[in-house]
Amino acid sequence: MKEIRWHGRGGQGAKTASQLLADINLQEGKFVQSFPEYGPERSGAPIKAYNRVSDEKIRVHSGVYEPEVVAVVDPTLLSAANPTEGLSSDGILLVNTGKSAEEIKSETGFNGKVLAFNATEVAENAGSGYANVPVLGALVRVLGTDYELARAEVESALLKKLPEEVVEMNLAAFKAGYEAVNN
Amino acid sequence: MSNGNRQVLTGHQVVANAMRQVDPDVVAAYPITPQSEIVEYFSKFVADGKVDSEVITVESEHSAMSACVGSSAAGARTMTATASQGLALMLEIVYIAASMRAPIVMTVANRALSGPINIHCDHSDSMAARDSGVIQIYGEDAQEAYDFTLMAQRLAENEDVLLPVMVTLDGFTLTHTAQVAELLPDDTVTDFVGEYEPLYPLLDVDNPTTQGPFDMPDYYFEHKLQQVEAMNNVPEKFLEVQEEFSDLSDREYSGLFESYRLDDADYAIVLLGSTAGTAKVVVDELRDKGKKVGLLKPWMFRPFPAEEMKEALKEKEAVAVFDRSLSFGSSGPLYLEVSSALSHEDNKPRLYNYTYGLGGRDIAEGHIAEVFEDLENPDLESKMHYINART
Amino acid sequence: MAEFELKKYDEVPIGGVVTGGATPELNETGDWRSNRPIFDEDKCIQCLLCWSHCPDASFYIEDEEVQGIDYDHCKGCGICAEICPVDAITMVPEGEDSEDE
Numbered sequence: 223m224k225e226i227r228w229h230g231r232g233g234q235g236a237k238t239a240s241q242l243l244a245d246i247n248l249q250e251g252k253f254v255q256s257f258p259e260y261g262p263e264r265s266g267a268p269i270k271a272y273n274r275v276s277d278e279k280i281r282v283h284s285g286v287y288e289p290e291v292v293a294v295v296d297p298t299l300l301s302a303a304n305p306t307e308g309l310s311s312d313g314i315l316l317v318n319t320g321k322s323a324e325e326i327k328s329e330t331g332f333n334g335k336v337l338a339f340n341a342t343e344v345a346e347n348a349g350s351g352y353a354n355v356p357v358l359g360a361l362v363r364v365l366g367t368d369y370e371l372a373r374a375e376v377e378s379a380l381l382k383k384l385p386e387e388v389v390e391m392n393l394a395a396f397k398a399g400y401e402a403v404n405n
Numbered sequence: 406m407s408n409g410n411r412q413v414l415t416g417h418q419v420v421a422n423a424m425r426q427v428d429p430d431v432v433a434a435y436p437i438t439p440q441s442e443i444v445e446y447f448s449k450f451v452a453d454g455k456v457d458s459e460v461i462t463v464e465s466e467h468s469a470m471s472a473c474v475g476s477s478a479a480g481a482r483t484m485t486a487t488a489s490q491g492l493a494l495m496l497e498i499v500y501i502a503a504s505m506r507a508p509i510v511m512t513v514a515n516r517a518l519s520g521p522i523n524i525h526c527d528h529s530d531s532m533a534a535r536d537s538g539v540i541q542i543y544g545e546d547a548q549e550a551y552d553f554t555l556m557a558q559r560l561a562e563n564e565d566v567l568l569p570v571m572v573t574l575d576g577f578t579l580t581h582t583a584q585v586a587e588l589l590p591d592d593t594v595t596d597f598v599g600e601y602e603p604l605y606p607l608l609d610v611d612n613p614t615t616q617g618p619f620d621m622p623d624y625y626f627e628h629k630l631q632q633v634e635a636m637n638n639v640p641e642k643f644l645e646v647q648e649e650f651s652d653l654s655d656r657e658y659s660g661l662f663e664s665y666r667l668d669d670a671d672y673a674i675v676l677l678g679s680t681a682g683t684a685k686v687v688v689d690e691l692r693d694k695g696k697k698v699g700l701l702k703p704w705m706f707r708p709f710p711a712e713e714m715k716e717a718l719k720e721k722e723a724v725a726v727f728d729r730s731l732s733f734g735s736s737g738p739l740y741l742e743v744s745s746a747l748s749h750e751d752n753k754p755r756l757y758n759y760t761y762g763l764g765g766r767d768i769a770e771g772h773i774a775e776v777f778e779d780l781e782n783p784d785l786e787s788k789m790h791y792i793n794a795r796t
Numbered sequence: 797m798a799e800f801e802l803k804k805y806d807e808v809p810i811g812g813v814v815t816g817g818a819t820p821e822l823n824e825t826g827d828w829r830s831n832r833p834i835f836d837e838d839k840c841i842q843c844l845l846c847w848s849h850c851p852d853a854s855f856y857i858e859d860e861e862v863q864g865i866d867y868d869h870c871k872g873c874g875i876c877a878e879i880c881p882v883d884a885i886t887m888v889p890e891g892e893d894s895e896d897e
Contacts, residue, residue, distance in 0.1 A: 281682035506811035613817030
């Protein structure tokens with residue numbers, strides 16, 4: 223079983239991305255959980271969301287304490303939150319940032335694998351404006367998920383709530399995110 | 406969002422879909438976290454024309470259950486959902502629903518009772534309703550919440566039962582977590598729940614009845630004995646419904662509680678709800694290390710399966726009963742039941758009470774593993790133990 | 797008040813349901829009364845206000861005319877005496893004789 227933690231700010235779509243990832247993993251035939259951490263939520267406040275992915279039925283219902291992968295949607299959370307908490311040195315830290323992986327390593331003191339790319343810029347270039355989807359694209363690559371399968375799921379999920387041209391922008395951002403990192 | 410029959414759904418969506426498939430005549434409810442989205446999703450099904458139910462939006466849970474009692478007395482298949490303070494406010498009328506033998510099926514998204522005000526899970530709300538005459542079934546995950554909501558309909562409306570049924574699922578942990586669940590086809594559910602034929606529908610003007618009348622001391626007791634008898638009929642009927650449901654769902658339900666690697670276990674934990682899933686993981690890990698440990702998870706808390714539970718536990722070395730609610734000045738409600746069930750055994754297991762998870766306090770695998778370790782100690786104190794609390 | 801045979805728990809309908817639609821006819825509830833309405837047929841103009849205001853349906857009516865009062869169910873509230881526009885109903889303490897008795 224793999225455990226993933228998302229850091230974002232209220233309104234940035236970290237929870238949505240977490241649920242999209244669960245949908246994608248289901249399409250791979252996996253068992254999944256996706257849940258946010260609930261507190262006094264308000265727009266802009268730091269939030270966390272979690273995924274569990276497994277080949278077997280998932281029975282555990284506790285919080286996630288030692289994630290294998292951490293995805294940071296908002297660059298300011300590197301200092302405002304504690305994104306490396308519980309992340310072992312063989313884990314992966316995926317960060318939306320303008321800085322290099324080396325800079326992130328020294329900033330966080332995290333010795334494991336850091337994947338850094340500017341998801342905000344990717345989203346702006348694609349016209350969608352939300353960094354959650356390119357981070358999801360990168361995460362899909364990190365997890366070794368089939369790109370076409372993941373893209374199709376994102377497309378069908380987003381089409382349920384967004385107009386077609388906005389979905390197209392997001393799919394472009396998803397692709398750019400996927401291509402921005404090496405597994 | 407689906408793979409074969411499997412879908413990723415939140416507990417809310419799963420219960421709302423069960424309600425849609427049951428197709429009740431009336432749903433009367435008032436929103437409260439963490440229940441609100443159940444009725445929101447259901448209302449969307451109504452607005453989209455996917456179900457013909459009448460949704461009554463009321464001004465409080467007291468009114469919600471009052472409308473449910475009236476609707477049920479009229480002869481309508483009736484459902485509702487609530488949580489926490491909502492159930493507390495509703496409680497006066499839950500007793501009346503039970504005494505009027507109204508087969509209302511209600512979901513409770515377990516949430517701590519105030520105060521301090523808290524939106525997260527514990528079982529203080531449903532435990533406060535345990536003496537109301539409602540049947541109580543606790544689910545471990547969204548799948549069980551779905552399955553039991555469907556089975557509850559059959560149980561409630563059984564002519565030897567005719568009682569309200571409460572199906573609970575842990576707030577947030579199950580309601581707000583997207584997880585994998587399998588829904589049955591709509592027509593399978595339609596066939597399974599069947600048509601509701603009320604015994605004394607108030608709207609049957611050719612056979613007028615008076616309902617909910619006043620009782621003097623000469624009849625109140627006898628009417629309560631009727632409820633006692635109905636409750637006594639529940640286990641057998643529940644097993645029958647489970648058998649039928651298992652056949653059409655390929656999911657195995659056979660018992661008033663689930664025994665997990667319990668038969669040859671020396672040490673056992675008894676607990677309700679979603680934490681059972683976490684405990685199963687711990688049991689597996691400890692079994693791999695050669696420890697003889699097991700879990701007993703009651704599905705049904707009312708009526709309480711005392712006799713069956715005694716048989717399952719009486720030869721254990723030690724048993725820890727986990728309560729997710731307090732009864733101030735006494736032991737936890739589940740502990741008292743288990744303790745009472747074993748009270749006449751000569752060589753009963755050492756029995757301990759652990760309180761956990763109040764107000765959403767997390768319980769992880771390590772906490773449960775520690776309790777199994779505790780149980781091996783023959784000198785373990787028989788005071789109340791508190792898990793993951795700063796004592 | 798009529799005496800009923802007390803039945804066992806499994807001999808009565810569940811949930812306190814009372815079957816049949818005429819339960820007041822099975823119970824004499826007039827013994828609560830402390831004041832008794834006396835109806836004077838000679839003064840009555842048959843406006844039926846007493847009948848329409850009586851909370852206990854205790855006026856006997858035939859052919860749309862008041863025939864008298866059902867003392868088995870009248871509780872002596874006095875609304876009829878108050879509402880009567882021609883003082884055809886008077887309240888007298890229970891137990892005092894009246895020429896209409």
